[in-house]
Amino acid sequence: MELIKKTYSAQETKQLAYQLGRSIQQGILITLQGDLGSGKTTFTQGLAKGLDIEKTVNSPTFTISKIYHGRLNLIHIDAYRLQGLHQDLGFDEFFDPQWVCVVEWPQYIDEILPKNRIDVRILxxxxxxxxxxxxCDQSLATVLEGIA
Ligand SMILES: Nc1ncnc2c1ncn2[C@@H]1O[C@H](COP(=O)(O)OP(=O)(O)O)[C@@H](O)[C@H]1O
Ligand SMILES: [Mg+2]
Structure with missing residues (x-):
């Protein structure tokens, strides 16, 4: 299933992501692909609000991953600096039912990412x-219906 949405401000992007956060359950992986400044982190901030996370999400570039606790727990991974590193990164435990996982720059760790996920491309x-x-696959289509 594919869904296309346009936003016209950072606030609108946060609102869109908030709605997605409201309609997902734990165990979901969301990948965010887009150039620097396209809005991946802005999107994640809105998503976190939708998970009732109170802390402000900011770019994890210098730590690779950050964990936030809310109604659902979020792990936010920025794989930018993992480009070309083919090693066990220890992320497997996060691709499990306890977490909502968001990955920026997923193309750099594509080989370790589960296929059952929501892919978001930002232009x-x-x-x-x-x-x-x-x-996303048909099995996750109802999640996208939440923001359609
Ligand atoms: N419609 C929009 N959606 C998201 N961000 C926007 C939008 N319009 C302007 N911006 C701005 O673009 C920048 C996006 O930055 P960021 O979310 O950090 O991008 P990335 O994580 O993809 O590098 C922010 O400064 C944000 O305010
Ligand atoms: Mg970012």
């Missing part, structure tokens, strides 16, 4: 406009 149209292309 920067102009300064304030972004296009979000959501894609």
């Amino acid at each position: 920067r149209i102009d300064e304030l406009s972004r296009e979000f292309v959501f894609a």
